[in-house]
Amino acid sequence: MKNNESYHIPVMLPECIDALDINPSGIYVDVTFGGGSHSRAIFEQLGPEGKLISFDQDQDAKKNAWNAPNFDFVAANFAYISNHLRLLGIQKVDGILADLGVSSHQFDEADRGFSIRGEAALDMRMNQHGDLSAEDIVNNYTEEELLRIFRNYGEISHARKLVNTIESARSNKRIKTTGELLQIVEKCAPRNKEHKYFAQVFQAIRIETNDEMKVLEDFLLQCEDVIKPGGRLVVMSYHSLEDRLVKNYMKRGSLDGKIEKDFFGNVLKPFTEIVRHPITANEEELERNNRARSAKLRIAERDGE
Numbered sequence: 226m227k228n229n230e231s232y233h234i235p236v237m238l239p240e241c242i243d244a245l246d247i248n249p250s251g252i253y254v255d256v257t258f259g260g261g262s263h264s265r266a267i268f269e270q271l272g273p274e275g276k277l278i279s280f281d282q283d284q285d286a287k288k289n290a291w292n293a294p295n296f297d298f299v300a301a302n303f304a305y306i307s308n309h310l311r312l313l314g315i316q317k318v319d320g321i322l323a324d325l326g327v328s329s330h331q332f333d334e335a336d337r338g339f340s341i342r343g344e345a346a347l348d349m350r351m352n353q354h355g356d357l358s359a360e361d362i363v364n365n366y367t368e369e370e371l372l373r374i375f376r377n378y379g380e381i382s383h384a385r386k387l388v389n390t391i392e393s394a395r396s397n398k399r400i401k402t403t404g405e406l407l408q409i410v411e412k413c414a415p416r417n418k419e420h421k422y423f424a425q426v427f428q429a430i431r432i433e434t435n436d437e438m439k440v441l442e443d444f445l446l447q448c449e450d451v452i453k454p455g456g457r458l459v460v461m462s463y464h465s466l467e468d469r470l471v472k473n474y475m476k477r478g479s480l481d482g483k484i485e486k487d488f489f490g491n492v493l494k495p496f497t498e499i500v501r502h503p504i505t506a507n508e509e510e511l512e513r514n515n516r517a518r519s520a521k522l523r524i525a526e527r528d529g530e
Contacts, residue, residue, distance in 0.1 A: 235262035236461060236517045240504055241322055242266050244459040244524040250274040251319030254310070254451075256303035256444065257281065261289040263322055268296060278313065280306065282352040302352065304443040307451055317453040325441065326463040340427075344404035349427075349434045359430045363400050368392060378438070378466065379429030387413045387426070403427075428464065441467060445474045449495040454529035458496060461522045468503065468521050475525040496525035 235241075241263055245253065249272035255264040258281035268277045276295045281287065282302045290298040299309050303323070310318070347360035362374070368388055375384040387410060394400060394409045407423060414422040432438060448458050458475070462468040473482040478494025485493045503521035510517050 234514050234516065235260070235266075236324065236514065236520045237504065237506055237510065237522055238262060238266055240522055241324070241459055241461065242270065244499070244504075244522065245320040245322060245457050247271070248275070248319055252276045252278070252315060252317075254306070254318050254321045255279045255324075256306060256321060257324045258286050258289070258298065259283075259324070260286070261291075263324060267322070268293070271295065276315075278310065278315070278318075280309070284353055302440060304440040306444060307447045310451060318451055318456060319453060320457040320459065321448060321452060323444070323460045325437075325461060325467050340403070344402055347401060347403060347406060349431045351435045355435070357434055359434050360399075360401060362430055362433055363391060363406060364395050374429045374433045375426070377429075378432040379425040380465075381422070381425050381429065383413070432466075438466060438470070441470055442480055445470065445480065448474075449527075452527040454527050456527045457499075458525045458527070459522070461520055463516075463519045463521075468523070471523050472503075475523055495528055497528055499524040499526055 245267065247253065247267065247270045249270060251271070252275070253267050253271070255267060255277065256279075258264055258279040261279070264277060264279045271277060273295065276297075278297045278299060279290070280299045280301060280303045282300065284300070287298060287300055290296075297313060299313075301309055306321075310316070347358065347363060349359035350357070362371075366374075371388040371391065372384055375381045375387055381387060390409060390413055391400070391406075400406055400409065406426075410423065410426050411419065452458060460471045462471055469482075470480055473480055475496050475498050476494075477484050478492065478496070479485070487493055500523070503523050505522070506514075506517035506520055
């Protein structure tokens with residue numbers, strides 16, 4: 226079984242597999258199938274009694290799936306993990322892997338509109354059947370809505386200047402391509418930091434297009450019920466917004482970081498961290514794959530007996 230690295234170069238593959246602590250007879254879920262590299266590595270460690278379920282809402286990813294009696298591909302957003310597992314007759318699993326963010330394929334496919342390189346339609350939909358596109362957001366969102374996403378999801382300083390620049394440009398002509406948008410926002414970019422600024426702008430629009438933060442929140446809150454005691458939750462994130470949510474949930478048992486304690490002062494949370502600090506890619510991998518530079522891997526084990 227061969228990994229499709231032309232579709233997506235897997236980040237920290239050995240570390241992710243080790244983190245799952247795979248039982249060959251267990252049930253595992255990869256909620257971000259993509260090119261299938263992580264899924265294949267999990268599957269290869271399973272015996273005939275083991276089972277793998279992989280999720281991906283991108284229709285392109287389905288082409289990388291394979292046929293096996295103990296493998297199921299679910300063409301859906303992982304925000305609905307509980308419902309789909311129940312439909313498959315599964316109540317509890319031994320481990321879940323989530324490799325968040327955008328795949329190499331989505332970045333490299335010019336017509337998807339994820340990349341700041343080249344000229345493409347302003348799309349950015351991970352689910353190509355989704356109703357909301359990046360073009361809709363850039364052209365139709367109100368000033369306050371644009372301010373919200375650029376401040377919250379792009380963490381952009383002086384976001385109002387950016388929003389006013391976009392509003393002025395779209396009042397004359399609808400903004401339809403990535404190139405047009407970059408040409409407009411270039412006026413707001415700090416000198417010598419243009420690339421980072423463009424990436425922040427695109428990140429903010431992409432997160433809103435795909436409702437990524439709400440999806441992650443919904444997913445995390447279902448893990449308590451889906452993962453059996455002793456099972457593993459392994460999440461790899463690529464920006465601080467995602468990592469903060471994952472850290473709060475694993476460390477404190479809440480998405481906002483608030484701590485709830487019982488009568489004896491014990492923190493009430495469903496998981497215990499396996500590593501206190503996130504794992505990052507080693508120098509060898511960073512030389513091979515620059516996209517691994519921002520990756521943070523967190524691991525937690527479901528409490529209970």
